Amino acid sequence: MADPEAGSGPQPIPSRSEGRRFSILSEFVPESLQPPSFLETSPIVREILSRDIAECSSDDDSNTQVSDGEEEPTVADAKLAFHPNGIAYGSGYSTIAIQGLDRPVPNPREVEDSLQAEISLLRDNDILPPRHPRSQRSGILWRLYRRFFSTNVKDNEDPEPIFDFTDQAATESTPLLFSSTVEEEETLPTPPPEEVIERFEEAVAAHAIKTTWQRETKTLIQYAAPLIVTFLLHYSVTIGSVLTVGRLGMTELAAVNLATMTASITCYVPVQGLSTCLDTLCAQAYGSGHKHLVGLQAQRMTWLLWILMVPIAVLWWFSEPILASLVPDQETASLAALFLRVLILGMPGVAALESGKRFVQSQGLFQATTYALVIGAPLSFFLNYLFVFKFDWHFAGAATAMAITQNLLPLLLVLYVRFVDGRQCWNGLTRKAFSNWGPMIKLALPGMIMIEAQFSVLEILTIAAGQFGTAQLAAQSVLVTVTSTSFNIPFPLAIATSTRVANLIGAHLSDAARVTAKVAVVAGLVVGCFNLTIFAVLNETIPRIFTQDDEVVAIVKQVILVCAAMQIFDALAAVSHGILRGVGRQAIGGYANLFSYYCVALPVSLSTAFALGWKLSGLWFGLTMGLAVVSGLEMLYLYNADWESAVAQAEARMKSEDVTAEAKFTPA
Template sequence: MDNSAGSDPQPINGRSQGRRQSILAEFLPESLPLPPSFLATSPIVREILTRDIAECSSDDEQTVHPSDSDGESEIHPADAKLAFHPNGVAYGSGYSAIAIQGIDRPVPNPTEVEESLQAEVDLLRDNDIIPPKHPYSQRRNFFWRVYRRFFSTRVKDQEEPIPIFHEPATETTPLLPGIAEADEPLPTPPREEIYEVFEEAVAAHIIKTTWQREAKTLIQYAVPLIVAFLLHYSVTIGSVLTVGRLGMVELAAVNLATMTASITCYVPVQGLSTCLDTLCAQAYGSGHKHLVGLQAQRMTWLLWILMIPIAVLWWFSEPILSSLVPDQETASLAALFLRILILGMPGVAALESGKRFVQSQGLFNATTYALMIGAPLSFLQNYLFVFKFGWSFAGAALAMAITQNLLPLLLVLYVRFVNGMECWNGLTRKAFSNWGPMIRLALPGMIMIEAQFSVLEILTIAAGQFGTAQLAAQSILVTVTSTSFNIPFPLAIATSTRVANLIGAHLSDAARVTAKVAIVAGFVVGAFNLTLFTTLNETIPRIFTDDDEVVGIAKQVILVCALMQIFDALAAVSHGILRGVGRQAIGGYANLFSYYVIALPISLSTAFALDWKLSGLWAGLTAGLAVVSALELVYLYHADWESAVAQAEARMKSEDVTAESKLTPA
């Protein structure tokens, strides 16, 4: 493909001067053993943006280069070596064990550049290459030495034994040692000096990290995402909690309806919209900011059109659901829930596009702010519609549909009155052009995600064969395990970003430290969830329903889900590490193999042949997750991380050569 057409393609392909980009996309997709349909998304991105630059840029749509904005001429996208960017994030994706693949964002924005700078400063300070923020205290008391030994991120503190005892005082020992020094902060070197020093330190192989630094970084990255994920999924939790008070049949119906909605609509929408992670970020990074809004508009229109046949399917879903589950009342209520959820379809599509629109500008908290308002309102609506107004089961569906439309509206208000308008040039007819390449870019991600989620729909239909009580218990278990998964999954996103950036910065040893910390953290999270599930195995189901039969079933099966938590967390984190080193295909294929070859056969055979019913279904899923985590961890144990660094370097060099050749006159 000829990428020379169009104006200013260099920020898309990489810069010939300045620092190398260390984003995961720099060494994808050559390092992946993927089939042809999954290869080389970046040429498609270039094709889309080149066409849009040529066709959709005019005098009134000025190109603003990052180096020209706000007078920050020293800031360049390629300076972001260690920036955090939660790409591919689909908040509240829902169901356990499935790690969304997504497409990695190749161009950081100014916010990420600043975060990258701070991350480099932290590593340089940890290695005593630049002065610390505060002078190291000379205190010799016991607690200070304990802190330095176990919590200090400084490499020297961890490599040199620090005796934990009181040194005898002498005539020259100060009465208040270190206090004056600690109160006087040292100046941080200029930006360009930090860049130069960091490059020299990496070249000299003297940059190291500690588990304390990586643990602190992962916590810093993951906690905001955990909050956002839990807030978004609370919309579903609110509906399930409310419906559970209505009765067993209603609880079973809401599970069948929400799972069907996820498989037929929400998951495909999330999968298709992941291509905006690349397109919007590339448009913003290349300086063509008006194209960010154009890409978001184009995807929104596409999703709205695709939702027309889905809406028809939902409206006439009762006969289909009736053939899948034996209880006709459950199928009828589930179909009613789906028909009302049609009202929320426009909001679902707009939110997915809107999230990428603000994230590409570095406004990662915008969605969280919208959720902080929308989630509590969702609980209030459930209470009012279901109990106060007496709308019963239909009221819960209406509350969810209204919230789905409210969230993108809150995002629009944030963009209009707070930040983000610089990338919006208003509605345009140009959003109806250039769809072909965008669809080719979006389809692979959607297919992979859909293939992985489909196994959960199969298990839900299987649960319905055992009766209404079993399906109602399944609703509780799916909600609880999905909620618990919203802790390790954000941790996996943070891990993949940190590992990818360290690999791209040629810090493979540091990346290995991050991987080890993440695996331990994943195990700790899984153990915490396991403890919670086992100790509250009866309390948790009673939060959702007072039906003793449903509580009895859920109380027994939740012990199986408790064991699953360990493997669920390890599988999520290990997949995040694989994504960070450019081997997410290994995790994707391991998931498909384990779910369809291991989990599904075991689930169906134990549930039906051995008559374990719901326990059998979850036992099979647990076995599949155990296989997934084992395969991925074994691969990581034997992986050659240096080869990932070499592949990243080779790709960056080739792109530098390409950029230079385009600058050279014929």
């Protein structure tokens, strides 16, 4: 096999102390907690990339290698690498993560984020000078600001009294806040990266790094805010169709819920599950300097997904008899089948978008997906209005608008790569994308199975709702849309939490990680209470946004109060699983999720809905109980967890991980 260094530019060799720096979202699950069916993915990743490097290092591909003068991603200086894995919506975050999938190599943007995070912590602990000279203000408002908003550790450990009655008596000319001087506005120079790294290493060794709840709150907001926007924009494509169809009638609203849930469980969720392996493959290819392999991996996955969609398309085309056997109303089944047949046109875009998102994200271009959604999401609302009401395509118009949007989003990503950034990892279409599929499928299948296991519960509850009649199924459509929208706030918060906790655990800062965990739990409670308040106060306004049918509105108005109570547990479950993921115990959270869904939520839902006659209220009551159980189990585990052992296991794991500890790949 060809030497991977040949013709590919200088390869960055991580330092020995760099092991903990790659502990972002890594799995440190004891072997006793790992099911025997789990696959060691690191050898698979090595096999895939080794084969690709060997095949793509021939003379005809010499132009695809990184040139000597091209800037390489410098990873040796990263200690707190920022890996917002999960930004691809629906990537199975709350299921059992597959071992090794969350250990990508940092890209240049993540290295810079890492450095800035270290600088912030060093400044908070007075190890580096502040960005601006310390103000000498002493007014009441300034003291209030320092008490509640200052991220400096000293300010929080020994805050000045807000009301100091020993001060000299104030006069008419005494200002509450002293004005800034010219000196205070000067920006102090930041030390060079080498000095920052050295000081951070020394401070960690001396246990001199602490954090504050203000710092962690600020960090979580910075991490979560862009993800919230991205997730809401992504889900708005579905919301647009539901809002439009709700104006057509109760039957149409019920049908769109049945169709979209069936599409999710048979296509969208498996596609997202399979494509999660690109989080590792693309990032490893980019980090090792073989940038042309990033495009190759994305091409290979896209072709695989397109081939798998052929039998799915056949299933959708002939889905009417199957749906008719699941729901009693034949018109609802017929309309749902029509919706699915039209959605077949959007299948290529769904697959291309999942691969495209990983392609740009592996290069640190996380904003690319958001930019595409900023254009695509509003356009989907316009297309729904145009096709359904102006062109009088009615129900099929909503499906057409969704299919067009699904194909438009990857095209927008292509335009971003072509004209803005990311083109350096694309070397055009190649026949090599049709080779080396075996290891990739072996790597991708476990992720799809775990995600499918969780989402299947939602399909079961949707089918159960259909047994109560069209009105109940239409109300279920509104409730699923509303609760899914509200979940797009705590879910990004959970991703931000797992990232930050893993950063700090990887840097041996267990005390700081505990502070982040506490802040995240409080933030989850705040988000849950916010959602609960919205649901409870607007219990009649919300359903009327979707439909004017009084029967459906009455059902939603009643059941949404159950969903309101569920918001607390939904947010806590998301955040607690984010913390578990950060400390490397996501397997525990995954098992707790599966247990709560299949052993608590599903039995309680079906029992209360059918045996007690609670109907839709019973279905959501069972789901609420399941979330209460999983959040309670995860919180109990975290309360009794040994955070120091997580740090020790992180260090041991990273020292033994040869995929991220070496830039060279040995022959398979």
